[in-house]
Amino acid sequence: MVTEGREQERISVLGIPSLGDRFAVFETMVKEHNISLVTPPVTKHTLSLGARYSPEFACLPFKGILGTFIECLEQGADTLFMVTSFNACRMGYYAKVQEQILRDLGYRFKFLRFHSSEKGLIGVLRAIKRFSNNASWPTVVSLFRLAVAKLRALDELEREVQKIRPVELEKGTADRLYREAIGAIDRATSFASLRQAMRGYFERLEQIPKDAEYAPLKVGIVGELYVVMEPFFNMNLEIELGKMGVEARRTRSTFFSEYTKWGTFLNALNDEKKELQKFAHPYLKRDVGGHGLESVGEKVRRAGDYDGIIHLAPFTCMPEVIAQNIMPFTKEGIPVLTIACDEQLGRAGMLTRVEAFVDLLERRRIGNILR
Amino acid sequence: MRVGIPRALLYYQYYPMWRTFFEGLGAEVFVSSPTTKLMLASGCSRLIAETCLPVKVFCGHVLSLANGCDCVFIPSIHSVEQKVYSCPKFIGLPDMMRATVPECPPILDPDVDVNTGKRDFYQAIYKLGRPFTRSPLKVRKAAETAWQVHQTFQRRMLSGLTPPEAIEGMFPQSVEEPEGNGSHPIFTIGLIGHPYLLYDEYVSHRLVPQLREMGVKVLSPEMVERARLRASICELVERPYWACEDEVIGAGAYYLGRGEVDGVVSVVAFGCGPDSLMIEVLQRYAKRLGKPFMQLTLDEHTAETGLMTRLEAFLDMVRRGKRPQGISPPASWSQRGGSKRGSASWVYLA
The missing domain is CATH 1.20.1270 (Substrate Binding Domain Of Dnak; Chain:A; Domain 2)
Known part of the structure; x- marks a missing residue:
């Protein structure tokens, strides 16, 4: 039943942006359908490639993903995959610009876009059908x-x-x-x-x-998904915190399996988001796209629970700039360290700041106990 | 009741409408004065450094309105048409101002979102009119008049007026010097960018008047019909993504694809998220067409001299491109990219 047109569109090497090691777990699975998966880990080289060909003021995830795509194509990928959405943030526009940049560089490839409006079980199943070169529905x-x-x-x-870890x-x-x-x-x-x-x-x-x-200190990590998830951009923050004896916690929305739970299927974690919205409401009434609302909401929610919050934001990230402007003014006081991630961020500088922050949290805890 | 409207961001697109609406409800409208150095500095002091320039300017205006107004009007514009959203900063603007300017009088912050349906939209309008009058009919009437005024405003801009000029003509009490349109223009330049950058004379260093003094006919995004802008966007990027795209990518694509302009100058703010990607698309398009294109980035440190030098250099290059074909540019120039438009093709500044 495969028509010729579809035959041409067969995927043989699929490149997807890496988010830590999250997609590596599917390698064997897709290999059974004659597709090899390339998810090159982000390295300095990736970022320098991305930064070279990206618009100057594009945000870090754009540059990282573009660099990954170039590496994928160099490793022989003939199909690239990217999520797009209707969201106020730049992310939904990535695919369009990245495709143009890559085509101008002379690469030939198929560009699969998964639109968030295709969410829901059927949309995802359709996407999987596509990724498995039109396998049967069962x-x-x-x-x-x-x-x-x-x-x-x-x-x-x-x-x-x-x-x-801690x-x-x-x-x-x-x-x-x-x-x-x-x-x-x-x-x-x-x-x-x-x-x-x-x-x-x-x-x-x-x-x-x-x-x-x-009893380790508890630190919540909030901020933009890509820099929170990609260890190269946050300098292995969670592992480094573990070495300092600090327990790192993330919001539920950064665990992908949460998105696949029945009932909330790919619905951007409705219940979690609603809860965070409730907490953020006195300060930020509207969803500003990206993870801006989550950052503010998480700070308010965890004020009594965690010892501190580390807020990771790509430089000039629109939703996180709003969150960053609002966060210092919430009534619920909890120390927040905001780190703007861009291609200039150095490991030593960042770790020094995190260490100083952890020292502060320790003293604060001792002070609270004495009081 | 005195309603304060900051003279920044969407003021340039909607002021006549807003003013008519509030005056129709019997309120007194108070607009902040044009941007000054002090305003920008006070805005910068309240917000984190990464925030984009227009929002810092906006914050300065809100601060200047903090005394002397009973409330400040800062709408939260989610979308003005189906599935096309605003930049997050427009959505979060009232919340951001409430947090960073605690001394601000109560903020009127209606949510404008056409995606949630007409009902919600109309309700937002009634809710906005509620503090002024208890009669929904009065609100409705004020809204209808406001809409008509908005249409007039847009028609006036189509006829070749910039938004401040159009506003001045509609509400003549704020008299400023009438702008002489130069003797007879030598070039026509398409000037693209958000109105709150182009027409804020402090931020843009009087870009439009300066260009006119240089003998340039300035065509701005507001002088093109919406439908045409939309068609140009669709040509370039299938469908619009942000609400503010019309004036950048739409106008840019429209002017680049047309012979009537000699070059396109785009003005962007440092740290503007949507523009960072949209300008890239536009630059690539300009390169393909071989049309002169320049991007000017503004921030709080931009000096007027630097801006003018770049503009002059750009105009010089456009002038050379317009020279009679007999005088050919040096061989080294034409090697850098051949095109139908002769030597103009090498003019490509980023």
Whole structure:
């Protein structure tokens, strides 16, 4: 039934922007459908490529993703994938400009755009059908279920690792295991093998020697999704915080499996967003696109709960600029460290600021106890 | 009741409408004075450094209105047509001002969002009129008159007036020097950019009058019909994404694709999110057509001399491009890109 036109549109090498290691878990799965997946990790080279060909004032995610696309194409990708949306933020416009830049550079490729208006189960299934070179519907459904299970496994694991990082005696053990687990999740081809692999890793995480007495400081990481998720741009913030003995927490909207829960399917986490909206309402009444509202809402919500908030924002990010302007004026006081990420951000400078911030939080906690 | 309207951002697009509406409800409208150095400095002191220039200017205007008004009108414009949204800063503007200017009198902040349906839109208008009158009919009448005035305002701009000129003609009490349109213009330049940048004389360093003094006929985005702008946008990027695209990408594509202008100058603010991507599309289009195109970036440190030097250099190049074909430019110039328009093609400034 495959028409000739569709035959031409077959995908053989698919390039998608990496968000940490999130998409690496699908590599084996798509290989079974004769597609190889390229998600090159973001490196200095990626960013310099991206920054060279991007408009000067484009935000960091634009440059990062453009750089990743160029690397994908260099590695032989014939199809690129990008999410677009109708949102006030620049993100929805990325695909248009990036495609033009890449075509002007002389690359030949297919550009798949997943529009957020296609959200909902049917839209996603259609997209999967497309990514699996028109597999039959039953296959699509089973692929989808396995993909969701993998995402969930990954997120459960990450949440566990977040808790262990600050208290483990030998720093870096949990992350080593996490890295191994990503490979295992990728290799799992059935629910049974996935479950088995996960059980093994959870046991091993359990056995990591920990400091049971130590109560770590809790720091919430809020801000723009891409810089929060991509370790290269936030200088491995979560791991570095773990080394300092600080527990990093993220909002639910940064865990992708949350989006795939039944009922809230790809609906931008309705209930979570509504809750944050409630908290942000006295200060920010409207959704300003991106994660601006979430940043303000999370600060207000966690004021009594966390010890501090680290706010990551790409330089000139429109929603985060609004959030940043509003956050200092909320009644609920909690220290906030805002870090503007761009291609000039240096590791040493950033870590110094984070260390100073953590020192401040420690003193604040001691002060609170004494009082 | 005195309603304050900051002379910044959407003032240049909607002021006659707003003013008519509030006056129709029996309120007194008070506009902040044109931007001054002090205003900009006070705006900058309240907002974080990364915020874009127009919002800093806006904040300065709100600060200047803090005394002497009973309320300040800062609408939150989500969208003015289906599925085309404003820049987030327009949406969050009232909230941002409330947080950063605590001494500000109560803010009237209607949500304008046509995506949620007509009902919500009309309700927002009634809610806006509520503090002034209890009669919905009166609000309705004021809104209708305001809409008619807005249409007149747009027609006046189509006839070749800039927004401040059109506003001046409609509300003649604020008399300023009438602008002589030069002797006879040598060039025609398409000047594109957001009205709040182009016509704020402090921010843009009197760009429009200066260009006219240089003997340039200035064509601005407001002088093109909306439908044509829209068609140009669709040609270039399928469909519009931001509400403020008309005056940048629409006007840019329209003027670049037309023989009547000799070059296009775009004015953007440092840190403007939508423009950072839209100008890129436009630049590439200009390059393909081989039309002179220049981007001027404004921020709070922009010096007038630097701006004028760049403009003069640009005009010089346009002049060379318009020279009779007999005098050809040096060989090294024409090598840098051949096109139908002769030597104009090498004129490409970013």
